[in-house]
Amino acid sequence: MRSLFAGSMLVAWLAPTLAAAEPTALSAEAHARMMGLLRAYERQPTADDFTQLGPGARDALIEVALDEAELPLVRGRAAYALGWFPDEVSQRALLGLLARSDLSDLILRRAIDGLATGFGRDAVSAIAPYLDDERTAVRETAAAALGRVGGPAALRALRRRAGRETDDVVRETLAREIRRIEGSASND
Incomplete structure (x- = not known):
């Protein structure tokens, strides 16, 4: 219950920033590529790998980082990749993750x-x-x-x-x- 509350508080905290940024959804193909990068075992994805996904990559990474149903390894990789999108939205998402005591x-x-x-x-x-x-x-x-x-x-x-x-x-x-x-x- 506490985890659900913390997650909803984080989404509420990020909502104004995400709304102001007008999030762009990734295409299904780009989303599948992103998930492949986040789950990769054989190589470490680069900043270019994620930026080539298109303008919705940052917002999709935030969704994955916050998705409690996703594996911690994948969520962690998404959190790290947000550093390659150094804007206010990414910063707030990362700070919001750090604020979670259940992380x-x-x-x-x-x-x-x-x-x-x-x-x-x-x-x-x-x-x-x-x-x-x-x-x-x-x-x-x-x-x-x-x-x-x-x-x-x-x-x-x-x-x-x-x-x-x-x-x-x-x-x-x-x-x-x-x-x-x-x-x-x-x-x-």
């Missing part, structure tokens, strides 16, 4: 990656709280995402967590990403 780790981690990919430094404040998540894999994903994003705010967040992290793998990821940002800053 699986896999979808959450892919939504974090999608935010980092599409919104870079503008996503630091949304990603940084996940450095304190109770789940190790989520903390590791947040650290890696912030390292890719870079910048002073990401570096501060990574350093703050590094002093408190208890998991060896996450601690190594934090150290690697701190070095990455520091190295990038010295090359600027």
